[in-house]
Amino acid sequence: MSKAIRMSRTGGPEVMEYVEVEVGAPGPGEARVRHEAVGVNFIDVYFRTGLYPQPLPNGLGQEGAGVVEAVGEGVTEVKAGDRVAYAGRPNGAYAQVRNLPASLLLALPEKIGFDTAAAMMLQGLTVQYLLHRTVQLKAGDTVLFHAAAGGVGLIACQWARVLGVNLIGTVGSEEKAALAIEHGAAHVINYNKENFTERVRELTGGKGVSVVYDSVGKDTFTGSLDCLAPLGMMVSFGNSSGAVEPFALSELAARGSLFLTRPTLGHYVAQRADLEAAAQSLFGVVASGEVKIAVKQRYNLADVAQAHIALESRQTSGSTILIP
Structure with missing residues (x-):
């Protein structure tokens, strides 16, 4: 069994429940990842409140970093034991362990730790496309x-x-x-x-x-x-x-x-080649030290409501992560 955040209705932070879930073997095209850290982003608030609809009951969270425990049939992107990070749908990153499409996962350079990775994937890939593709700044x-x-x-x-x-x-x-x-x-x-x-x-x-x-x-x-x-x-x-x-x-x-x-990130990284190119661009500036990821807030997974309250009240700066 694994601990995870689930919601059966939309609303305030109180709708997020810390529960036990069964995580089975990964299906075809999936990988099972044990999270070391999970990112918290404002898009999670949009899903929690219902501004962005999703089928319920469901999880929250689109960003995490950890280790691959197992892979399903046909998976070529990663293997068991790989350090990985990801950003994107489907929701469900607020969990200790989850199965997700292996096509989202990216091998994490040794120079980049799990906390940094969980804090930077959604935000960093967003900045990458904003500054390099939505408008090619010079x-x-x-x-x-x-x-x-x-x-x-x-x-x-x-x-x-x-x-x-x-x-x-x-x-x-x-x-x-x-x-x-x-x-x-x-x-x-x-x-x-x-x-x-x-x-x-x-x-x-x-x-x-x-x-x-x-x-x-x-x-x-x-x-x-x-x-x-x-x-x-x-x-x-x-x-x-x-x-x-x-x-x-x-x-x-x-x-x-x-x-x-x-724009939305999903459209810019819909193709695996585009995702890999954007990630390499991000990994490069972070690994070199040119861009440092400011992890300013850390919460235990069970305390995710506090993280959302701080985020919505604009009490945060930099990135927020959850520790499963």
Whole structure:
């Protein structure tokens, strides 16, 4: 038997139950992984609350790192004993042991520990596609990145510095501002003290930025559009403050023929070759020390409700992991 988090209804943190589950042999194309660490991400909150629907009862969590215990028929990607990490659906990472598609698993370099891997896969692969594929940034570009002191944000700050990109970050406190600067942000705006749209215009001499990366959603969307230079790209990749309300496409024309995209990691790594290429890019900058993964919060698996409460109340910085 294995301990795992299950939910039979959507709602607050209290719907997550710490229960015993039976984990059988992996089926065809599957591998059984014993987790050493599990990542916690805001997308887990979306599934827990029902914003993102899933069949119930079900588990939560899309990111983990551990050791392969067994593989099913036809599996070629990994073998028993391999150190692995993964990110992606199906949900169920909040568990000591689980079976999952072997096509998601990636062999973990020895230089990267389990805690780091569990904290970086979903967030790091997200930053990889945002900075390298959604828009192919080049040295000298100036971008705005919301929630710059969060798990995704701190990775983005560092990776942007590696690329020679000027990243302007938004944060909610002076402590988080210092953290973002420490990790490579060129400028930081505390949105509780300044109007971030006006400040971006000041910092860019009125020109605006070429790209805005916005995972906040409802509270920042319109202001983010107003930060863009003509022909700029609005990348809306999350909605921690709520879903973006419907708006007229003519708003994009009025602001300078702007581009808008709503990407998700799953589409960027749907092909195994793309997943492996993105992972090698991420593993390379982490193993080299150019990008450091800030694991700022650790909770026992049984205390996952506390992790969600802290995440939703914006009390966290960097990455959060669960220890099974």
